Amino acid sequence: MDAPEGGQQDESLLVTAHVSDTFRRCQQYALDTGIPADRIFSDPIVSIPLPIYEEADDRVVFGSTRPEAFWHPLAWLPEAQAMPATWLDEDGAPESESDQEWAMRLALELAASGLYDPSRGWVDILALHGLDIATPAVIERITRWLTGAADPTLDAIDLTPYFAATDTLYGRGWAHIRVEGTFFAYRSAAWAVTARTLIEELRTVNVEALRDPDAREVLVTIGAIAATYLDGVPTPDSADDDYPDRLSAIPSTVDLDADGDVSADTIRDADMGLLRILDEIAADYGDAETDLASAEADAIKQLEKITQGAAS
Known part of the structure; x- marks a missing residue:
């Protein structure tokens, strides 16, 4: 293997x-x-x-x-x-x-x-x-x-x-x-990467093609990944609903078991709703990757010293 x-x-x-x-x-x-x-x-x-x-x-x-x-x-x-x-x-x-x-x-x-x-x-x-x-x-x-x-x-x-x-x-x-x-710095960076990379992926999706049940799976998968890995993100007090509730509701709106008559508006709303949440999270944690960079560089230097010592 x-x-x-x-x-x-x-x-x-x-x-x-x-x-x-x-x-x-x-x-x-x-x-x-x-x-x-x-x-x-x-x-x-x-x-x-x-x-x-x-x-x-x-x-x-x-x-x-x-x-x-x-x-x-x-x-x-x-x-x-x-x-x-x-x-x-x-x-x-x-x-x-x-x-x-x-x-x-x-x-x-x-x-x-x-x-x-x-x-x-x-x-x-x-x-x-x-x-x-x-x-x-x-x-x-x-x-x-x-x-x-x-x-x-x-x-x-x-x-x-x-x-x-x-x-x-x-x-x-x-x-x-x-x-x-x-x-907290690493967790925040992980949330930032999750939101940023899903936004990049979502923006490559042809929303109109998602009326096809097979193509619609792309949106469902991205929504499921977001719901799974952003489940612990704190929701700002200003938000109307919790992020986890909003994320978990999106895949069901374009259910793969539904027939091909799911409306274009429904699909577009789901796509834009998911993108809106991801944008909010990306904005909340936009500096997380930058803030982590110096700490990670220090950690790598420290770990290199340990590894070199263990090998000697």
Whole structure:
């Protein structure tokens, strides 16, 4: 199997370049790994889909049963990286990272550990242990192991030292601290990218052609992506209705199950309504990408120092 979608060479793991890529990569990752879509985390705050590990017998488990997926670091995450962190606050009440905070922290840790490098891509974990995923013998070996057979090499794979090395070099909990200090900036930038790239895509659509049920799917898809990935955007007090309610209502107005007689006015209104919301969000977060640039540059420099130290 090829590299899972996302995290290609020369690409940051933080904040997607185009939100349609986020949507498409999630779908492709589900096909490649066999993991159900509801067990995959997908959000434009990161450029990659992330598996939601399952808890079983006091351990966490990667959800794929396809041996071809096991060359990738995401198949071997330690529990501390595979799950949102939990802790007790000063009053003893349990707290935990949000899914977005966890995803951002994991992206930072994967880059800092050297398991992902923008200039080289992902580390092949099996190759580090002398196994070639392209050979039928290794595929068969992993298949047996997934069904419960003992395998000393596979049983011994543990990525904990990679992540522990960054804590040693940069300070325990460095990624949590980084997320606490920059989460809102990255989340805002992700919303800005989502709105901006969907506006660009929407403006390429021939509205008149959308009366065709097949072509109408384009508008429905863009609306669904917007409703999914902009669900948490705060609605200004001046707005009449919440952004999530307005976004989720748009696809149903041009329902794909409707006959071809959906009026041109209805389609045009849906198109303009979606564009109006996206324009509002883009305006609200128009400076987010610029504001993030200097912080991201500092973060990259810091992560490069960690990665160089871990490699020496």
